Amino acid sequence: MIRVGLDAMGGDFAPKAAVKGAVMALEALGDECRVVLFGDREPILHILASEGCPADRFDIVATSEVIEMGDHPAKAFQGKPSSSITVGFDHLGRGLIDGFASAGSTGAMMVGSMLVAKPVEGVLRPTIATAVQTLAGSRVVILDIGLNVDCRAEVLEQYALLGSVYAEAVLGIEHPRVALLNIGEEPSKGNAQVKASYDLMLRGSSEGRYNFVGNVEASHIFTGDVADVVVCDGFTGNTILKLCEGLYAINLAKGVKNDFWEGMNYERTGGTPVLGINGVVTIGHGKSTPLAVRNMILATRDAIRSGLVERLQSRFR
Amino acid sequence: MIRVGLDAMGGDFAPKAAVKGAVMALEALGDECRVVLFGDREPILHILASEGCPADRFDIVATSEVIEMGDHPAKAFQGKPSSSITVGFDHLGRGLIDGFASAGSTGAMMVGSMLVAKPVEGVLRPTIATAVQTLAGSRVVILDIGLNVDCRAEVLEQYALLGSVYAEAVLGIEHPRVALLNIGEEPSKGNAQVKASYDLMLRGSSEGRYNFVGNVEASHIFTGDVADVVVCDGFTGNTILKLCEGLYAINLAKGVKNDFWEGMNYERTGGTPVLGINGVVTIGHGKSTPLAVRNMILATRDAIRSGLVERLQSRFR
Numbered sequence: 001m002i003r004v005g006l007d008a009m010g011g012d013f014a015p016k017a018a019v020k021g022a023v024m025a026l027e028a029l030g031d032e033c034r035v036v037l038f039g040d041r042e043p044i045l046h047i048l049a050s051e052g053c054p055a056d057r058f059d060i061v062a063t064s065e066v067i068e069m070g071d072h073p074a075k076a077f078q079g080k081p082s083s084s085i086t087v088g089f090d091h092l093g094r095g096l097i098d099g100f101a102s103a104g105s106t107g108a109m110m111v112g113s114m115l116v117a118k119p120v121e122g123v124l125r126p127t128i129a130t131a132v133q134t135l136a137g138s139r140v141v142i143l144d145i146g147l148n149v150d151c152r153a154e155v156l157e158q159y160a161l162l163g164s165v166y167a168e169a170v171l172g173i174e175h176p177r178v179a180l181l182n183i184g185e186e187p188s189k190g191n192a193q194v195k196a197s198y199d200l201m202l203r204g205s206s207e208g209r210y211n212f213v214g215n216v217e218a219s220h221i222f223t224g225d226v227a228d229v230v231v232c233d234g235f236t237g238n239t240i241l242k243l244c245e246g247l248y249a250i251n252l253a254k255g256v257k258n259d260f261w262e263g264m265n266y267e268r269t270g271g272t273p274v275l276g277i278n279g280v281v282t283i284g285h286g287k288s289t290p291l292a293v294r295n296m297i298l299a300t301r302d303a304i305r306s307g308l309v310e311r312l313q314s315r316f317r
Numbered sequence: 318m319i320r321v322g323l324d325a326m327g328g329d330f331a332p333k334a335a336v337k338g339a340v341m342a343l344e345a346l347g348d349e350c351r352v353v354l355f356g357d358r359e360p361i362l363h364i365l366a367s368e369g370c371p372a373d374r375f376d377i378v379a380t381s382e383v384i385e386m387g388d389h390p391a392k393a394f395q396g397k398p399s400s401s402i403t404v405g406f407d408h409l410g411r412g413l414i415d416g417f418a419s420a421g422s423t424g425a426m427m428v429g430s431m432l433v434a435k436p437v438e439g440v441l442r443p444t445i446a447t448a449v450q451t452l453a454g455s456r457v458v459i460l461d462i463g464l465n466v467d468c469r470a471e472v473l474e475q476y477a478l479l480g481s482v483y484a485e486a487v488l489g490i491e492h493p494r495v496a497l498l499n500i501g502e503e504p505s506k507g508n509a510q511v512k513a514s515y516d517l518m519l520r521g522s523s524e525g526r527y528n529f530v531g532n533v534e535a536s537h538i539f540t541g542d543v544a545d546v547v548v549c550d551g552f553t554g555n556t557i558l559k560l561c562e563g564l565y566a567i568n569l570a571k572g573v574k575n576d577f578w579e580g581m582n583y584e585r586t587g588g589t590p591v592l593g594i595n596g597v598v599t600i601g602h603g604k605s606t607p608l609a610v611r612n613m614i615l616a617t618r619d620a621i622r623s624g625l626v627e628r629l630q631s632r633f634r
Contacts, residue, residue, distance in 0.1 A: 135567050135570070146500055149500065149507060149508035150508045150509050181556065183463055183466065183551070183552055183555040183556060183559070190466060190552065191466035191467045191550075191552045192467050194552075217559050217563075218555075218556045218557075218558075218559035218560035218563060219559040219560065219562045219563030219566070220563060221560065221563065222563060222564065222567060223563065223566075223567065233508075234500070235500055235507065235508045235511075235553070236552070236553060236556060238500040238535075239498065239500060239535045239553060239556065239557065240535075240556065240560060241535075242500070242534050242535035242536040243535035243536065243538065243557060243560055243561075244560075244564075245536045246534075246535060246536030246537060246538065246539060246540065247539065247561075247564060249536070249540075250452050250539060250540065250577055251573075253452070254575050254577055256568075256573050256575065258571050258573065260567055260571055
C-alpha cells in the first residue's frame with residue numbers, strides 16, 4: 001500500500017480545492033494507494049460530505065495550525081509544530097506516509113525537505129524541477145526552476161544526474177538526453193558558469209553517469225527534439241517558467257487553445273518535485289485548483305512507486 | 318537628407334532579400350531618406366531590374382568581398398577591407414552615411430561598432446536590444462539580448478539608461494518605465510547580480526537618470542503593464558528571445574495566428590539596434606526576408622531621425 005500525504009490546508013483555495021482534488025484522484029489511484037489528509041478535521045469532513053464521498057476513503061490526521069504565505073518559512077516550520085506541513089513532514093520522517101504534497105508555502109516545504117527528509121548523501125544542493133509536455137508529446141524535465149539562483153558549476157553538473165534519474169524513474173524515459181541550457185549550440189558559447197558546467201557534464205557523461213547531449217537553446221526546449229532534461233540555474237529556469245506562464249495567460253486572453261499550450265497549464269504538470277532529498281516531496285502552485293491537486297497527488301504516487309529516492313541514493317553513492 | 322547604409326550582401330538570402338527589402342522600404346521612406354547599398358554592383362542592378370525599380374532610386378557603393386558567417390569577425394573585418402561590412406563602416410565613420418544596417422555577421426557588425434563607431438564616452442559596455450510589441454500594443458525594449466553574458470551590476474545599471482533613452486527617442490515613450498528582470502517582485506529577490514543592480518538602479522532613478530519601477534517577472538514582460546524597458550544580462554535576454562522564437566515556431570506549426578504573436582515575428586521587430594556607440598547601427602536576423610530588411614531600414618532611419626546618438630552622448634556625459 002502506497003500512502004500519499006496531502007496538506008489539505010495548503011494553497012490559496014484550501015481546504016476546498018485540496019480536498020476536492022483528493023476526491024478527484026481516487027479513481028486513478030485505485031486500491032493500491034491511500035491518501036492521508038493533514039488538516040482541520042471538521043472542514044475536511046464537511047467538504048467530503050458535500051462531494052458525496054465517504055470519509056473512510058481517506059485517512060485524516062487532524063492538525064490545528066497553518067503556515068501562512070506571509071510566515072517566515074523556517075521560523076513557522078518549527079514555531080508551528082501542529083501545522084499541517086510540519087505534521088506532514090513528521091509523518092514522512094517516521095515512515096507513516098511514503099510521500100508528501102502541498103500547495104502551501106514553498107519555503108516551508110523546502111525547510112521540511114532539508115530538515116526532515118534531508119539531502120541525499122553526495123548531493124550538494126537539492127533542487128526543484130518541472131516536467132512539461134513538449135510538442136513531440138514527450139515530457140521535458142527542467143531544473144532548477146527557482147531554488148538555487150547562484151549556482152556553481154558543480155551544482156549544475158549534479159542537476160544533470162538528478163534530472164536524468166527523475167526522467168528515467170518517474171517519466172519512464174530510457175537513457176534520457178540531458179542538455180545544458182545555453183545561448184548557442186557550440187561548446188564555446190555561454191557565460192562563465194555554463195562553460196565550466198559544460199566541461200564537467202562532458203566528463204560526467206564520459207563516466208557513464210548520464211547521457212549528456214551538449215547545449216540546447218531555449219528555442220528547442222519545448223520541441224522535444226533535443227533534450228529530455230534541460231539543466232539551468234534557478235534564475236534562468238524560473239524566468240523560463242514565468243515567461244511561459246505569462247504567454248499561456250496571454251493565449252488564454254486571445255482564445256488560443258490547443259494541446260501544446262494545454263500542456264503548459266500548471267494544472268497538468270503535477271506540481272514541482274523536490275529532487276535530491278531522502279523522501280518524495282511535491283510542491284504545488286499556490287493557486288492550485290482541484291485538478292492541479294489531483295495531478296500533484298498522482299505525480300507524488302508515481303515518484304513513490306518508481307523508487308526515485310532509492311535510485312538517487314544509489315546513483316550518488 | 319538622411320542616408321541609411323544597407324549591407325546588400327548580408328544575410329542568408331543576400332543579395333536578393335536585402336535588395337528586395339530596400340525596394341520595399343522606398344515607399345515608406347519618401348524623399349527625405351536615401352538608401353545606400355553596399356555590395357556587388359552587377360547582382361544588385363540585376364535584382365533592381367527584375368523588381369522593375371530604377372537603379373537611380375539608390376546609391377550603390379561597389380564592394381568586392383563578403384564576410385562569411387564562418388569567418389572570424391575581428392580578423393575578417395580587418396582582413397577583408399573591401400567587404401560590404403568594412404566599407405559600410407568606413408562610410409559611417411566618415412559621415413558619408415548616417416546609419417548602417419546588415420543582416421550579415423553579427424560578430425563583424427559588433428567589431429565595426431566598437432572599432433569604428435566606438436563606445437560613447439562613459440558607456441562601459443555597448444549592448445544590443447530588441448523592441449517587441451506587447452499585448453497592450455506598446456513596445457517593450459529588452460536588453461541585453463546576447464552580447465554581454467557575464468555582466469557586472471554597473472553594466473546592468475547602464476542598460477537602464479541606454480534602454481530608457483532608446484525607448485524615449487526612437488519609440489517615443491515619455492518617461493519610460495524601466496524594470497529589472499527578476500524572479501520575484503520584491504527587492505530581496507534574485508541572484509547576487511540582480512540584487513546589486515537593483516540598488517544601483519534605485520540610486521540612478523533617485524538621481525533622475527531614468528524612471529526605475531523595480532523588478533519585473535518574466536510573466537509580465539509582454540503584457541506591457543509593468544515596464545517599457547526590461548533590463549537583464551545577455552544570457553537571460555538571449556534565452557528569453559530564443560524561447561519566444563521557439564514558441565512562435567510551434568504556434569506557426571499549430572496554426573495559431575493573432576496580432577500578439579505576429580508581433581513576436583522577427584520580421585516585424587526591425588532588427589537589433591546596437592546601443593551605446595557613436596553611430597546608428599542595426600543588426601538583422603541572418604535569415605532576414607525582404608520584409609525584415611525593409612523594417613530594419615525603417616528602424617535605422619527612425620533611430621537616425623530621433624537623434625539617438627546625440628541624446629546618448631548627452632545623457633552619459
